[in-house]
Amino acid sequence: MNEIASFIIAKYNYWIYIVLMMIGLYAMIVKNNLVKKIIGMNIFQTAIILFYVSIGTKRGATIPIIYHGHGDGSHAVHATDYINPLPHVLMLTAIVVSVATLGVALAIALKVYRRYNTLEEDEIFTQIRRK
């Protein structure tokens, strides 16, 4: 019983990240509206970023800014006291790139709307087939 409880506590975060990722994937596959698909894409992206950031967490550690005062540049820094900064660096740039891809995706959606006057996928398909 105790083993199962510790197993759940160790892993439940990952399960919720996967649930989020699947919500995004479901929206990208099933939803008919282009803006909904873009929202799904963003949810998928943030779920992956969340997974990466959670890899870096450490129990009993603090944020990755080194404690320092004036004049004591040489006191020892232990790696176990600070959260792993590497996933943060990778994901920080990924977030800003995600807003750039969002801008391009919305621009394409606007362009589609300008041409077909609708955002629904099935209506766009019927208009293409009629031509």
Place this chain on the structure above:
Amino acid sequence: MKKLGLIIVLICGSLMLYGTIDFPDWADPSSPASTHLSPYFIETAMHDTAVPNIVTAVLADYRGYDTMFETTVIFAAGLACFFLLRRFQRRAPDVNLFRHMPTGITLRIKKGGKVPVDSSEFERIDSIWVPYDLIIKTTCRLLIPFILLFALYVIAHGHHSPGGGFQGGVILGAGIILYAISHNLRAAKARIKERFDAYMCSAGVFIYVGTGVLCLLMGANFLDYSALAPLLGTDPIMARSHGILIVEIGVGIAVMAVMICLYYNLSSAGRQDEGL
């Protein structure tokens, strides 16, 4: 389609859930990710670069190439949005709307009618009628300088606290976007013109790449800021710290300009005459 999508999602999800069994425990200090490379960064970042915020040090110094190309990706996204949406042929609107400021009356002037001069007495408003919102305008006018000042603080203080070029640049852009929403797009374009915005876009990337090339000319590797020490008049370690600041300023300028470019083009569907 709905059923097929649900089946795909369920299969994918269950496979991934099965995969989590082999993961290290959440927040485990001895997980593989926290034991190989990151202890080096944590223990030597302060000694190498004199930057207490390890994220900033790794972002702009150890992984400088990565950040340089991320900035280029953002620049490319701004360009892509411009080329996809921007339309230059001017369409004369059927009806021009003007507001007489002292009385609040809206004038509706048909094509060919006499248009009043845009002055303190008459104000041109968008074709979708907007109410006169003195409170919003005044509050935003008071707030925006502080937002921009905070953005500069975030860029400059990124060495010692959370922050840096990306965040500061986005906040700078958000200040201008707030101005464009609270007034109108024409007022914002009078402050930051489209051409100026495009120049800032490229200037940000140029500052980043130029710093790297300058290091190359000083006889070190690309983006090795310690070579800038004679130019900056400091020792090599402080030169790396200052080099990070220069690069962050470049990133901030590029990100700000791209955010403004995206907003201008998306909110007006490329015509850039009437915004949100």
Place this chain on the structure above:
Amino acid sequence: MIWQLDIIILSFVVICGIAAITVRDLLGAAILFGAYSFMMCLLWAEMGAVDVAFTEASVGAGVSTVLFVAAVFRTSRRSKD
């Protein structure tokens, strides 16, 4: 890392994510996506990733919501599903 806070914020994130893709009004979906981003930002701040949380607060909850609202304003607000 306070696990009670962690569970509360994670459940809010999931609720906001499901609501953002099910609501039929696209403007509502955009605002719910902003709420989702803000909850995500809280989660990262709680995990100790302060830089990432700061970026998400300015980018996800700020600018991308504005971009969504701008795009919905220039297209149509209705959605069939």
